Amino acid sequence: QLSLLEDVGFGGVLLYIDPCDLPKTSDLADKAFMVSLNSGGDPSTPGYASIDGIYRQNGRNLTTLLVQPISAVLARKLLSLPEDTVQKDRCIPFQNTATDKKIISLNIQSVTTYKTISNVIGYLKGSVLPDRYVVIGSHHNGLNAYGRQEWASSTAVITAVIQALMLKVKRGWRPDRTIVFCSWGGTLFGNIGSYEWAEDLGRVLQRNVVAYISLHNPVRGNSTLHPVASPSLQQLATESQSLNCVGKTRCPRSNVSSVQIQGDADYFINHLGVPAMQFSYEDIKTSENSGFLSEALFPLHATKTEEMDPSFHLHEAIAKLTGQVALRIASEPVLPFNALDIALEVQNNLKGDEGDVSRLLAVAARLRDTAELFQSDEMRPANDPKEQAPIRVRMLNDVLQGLEKSFLVHRAPPGLYRNILYRLDERTSQFSVLLEAREHSKLHQSNETLQAALSEVLNSINSAQVYFKAGLDVFETTLAGKK
Template sequence: GSYRQNRLNLTTLLVQPISAVLAKKFVSLPEDAVQRDKCIPLQMPATGKKIISLNIQSVTTYKTISNVIGYLKGTVFPDRYVIVGSHHNGLNTYGGQEWASSTAIITAFIQALMLKVKRGWRPDRTIVFCSWGGTSFGNIGSYEWAEDLKRVLQRNVVAYVSLNNPVRGNSTLHPVASPSLQQLAAESQSFNCVEKTKCPASNVSSVQIQGDSDYFINHLGVPATQFSYEDIKTSENSSFLSEALFPVHTTKTEELDPSFSLHETIAKLTGQVTLQIANEPVLPFNALDIALEVQNSLKGDKVDIPQLLAVASRLRDAAELFQSDEMRPANDPKERAPIRVRMLNDVLQSLEKSFLVHRAPPGLYRNILYRLDERTSQFSVLLEALEHCKLHQSNETIQTALSEVLNSINSAQVYFKAGLDVFETTLAGKK
């Protein structure tokens, strides 16, 4: 891999997770100063002083990180890649459940595809299967691999399908997708629901997700999706600083999913989405959904900026025109001229690259289409800048964030318009 002396996603500070019980001792008042029947918030006392000594026995070690990569070459668009990513156990001795589920599902998917391959089937686009190493510590395996191949991946990857910790609970299915893939994820979820009358409403969202999709979303602007089973409380939590979580007892697979029905569902959903992206002549991405997501992220009093709203409106108009003038005709087999399909797919796979900002606050995605968590309905970078503005009584941060968001939306609108112009010019020349 590449030599790294400094990396933005690896801190130079030594961070030591501690238990909630120990944290309570650090910040709580002495017992004799608290009324036993009175409930007080957990906070640092206004007065008083504590001297704390922590005996940390961390040992610095060097380990070799290994990735396992395989691929099934496409027949029509072999230079376009759909990446399916899982991960295997790395340096830590805990957390075996997540990599076991991930590995089991991707293995079952590969086995199913090999049965089709033996009968002569091949996908239209190349499917790349990746099992990453070093996930728990800054996603080192995927980061270094993608960094080494960045120029190729920027041009050729059309989507990333994540299998990071797919069964972490058993109460609710939690689908996450880029705005352009939300419709596909929702349709796959509905299609795989056996009892149609009891199917839950689609709850696909674009929230930040943990795992190795990070580089593909934040540095390459690749559309991504992930299906996972979670407990309700877990799904409500933010993924901020997931690496600093204190290790907990890992629930055995047999306890979470004794019949492996949840694993089977994730395998079916992941497989269906992957095959649709790999085989559809026109990529099943929805351009209009991106524009709608942008408009929804600008709703509310906190980010009511007329200039942003105006640019977002123009983006929606351009997306609607693109959807009607180019997407619909291309879905007609009679209109699928090879040059038209290739040009259209090139536009579709690059839709989200316009939304990568240069700098994002710690813990937030550079891809502004993703929100911090389910409770956040607006652009996370703008909300963070507003909080910073209130705290420091300065509007410099908010002006920078507004400029980044404005440039992203404007760039996307220009990209749509340029795509339409290229279509008109090229097709007119062919006539």
């Protein structure tokens, strides 16, 4: 959202995290933090791969704003607030009630340099459909002071998954689809490694990737299991997590959501329209917050991994969950994606909308009817090899693979996903692009932005309905031809 401040003429920003939003397991109120202003990839090659000899744009900075993160303690002093913000077990967020003006001198001496970012990529080739990829993504870190905990957990989990799969390979097993293991570089600076790799191989990945499983920061707390999944993968996530609850940690079967997640899944979700999934352990309070807190990196976290998970049972649980869903996606003849869940998610996001969305609801109803027919037992072959027709299975998988691509809008407000199936946070129950557009319309007293957003959402829902209908028509033609 910093770009909005820049647009209206602000010259500088002091960023802080309200103490009410900080994890209760860590004392971070007096700690400053690092945050990247890069929205994704190499900023000098926007929209195309940063390879040797490529043209680089001359923009030296990501923003003209002077931006400095500060601790909550310093923010309290600048806002002239009392020391104690907790009253009767209730945390009171910071509010700027001071009437006096303060002059703050902000001198930021950033130096722009080019560095080489390296990814580590490995793969286990599929035996039946080697041209279909299930991508598992972790990341590594070049900064000793920042983000050490998350990349260590990420690397530990993907290593355990690879070791477990290699034991199966030694016994002669192979997945049907290819599994690609990725350890991304440059994640802390705007997911540079994953963006540039995907931009370089964009056409191949657009056609071949069926799912992305994220291991961005798998153990960031120890209170609750927090699964996030695309609507088409929510059923798979629910089935998987019910088998892997650990000890006394809370993992109810109904808490799978489609909220925006941080890390290298970004390009796959927002540019390729690939269904994605992520399992992580978090603190309850953290899981309720919006994404900014997870973007903030504190030096040498007060709560170390060994303190949150001394027996490493949580890491083991994430490794099991990740391996389990990867095996199902990579090995089941028919992709375990649920088309009806997408239609239901669309309808739920339109319920309770304060505006006139009658046209959207009508198209959403048609989408649900078509998805129900597509999802019916008559249209989906069983996973018993004796009942499968190879051409029918391939056609089904091609349709299932592209389910979410219809929901990529051309433009999204800053901070929101282009994939409108994802909500901004747990507290949002409608399409985030519509909520943002309504706020913009109230502020500027103009319906132009809202009408554009409504048109984008309407077009997405209609495109998905047409996509499902076309798949059904192909099936009817093919089956009639066989008869």
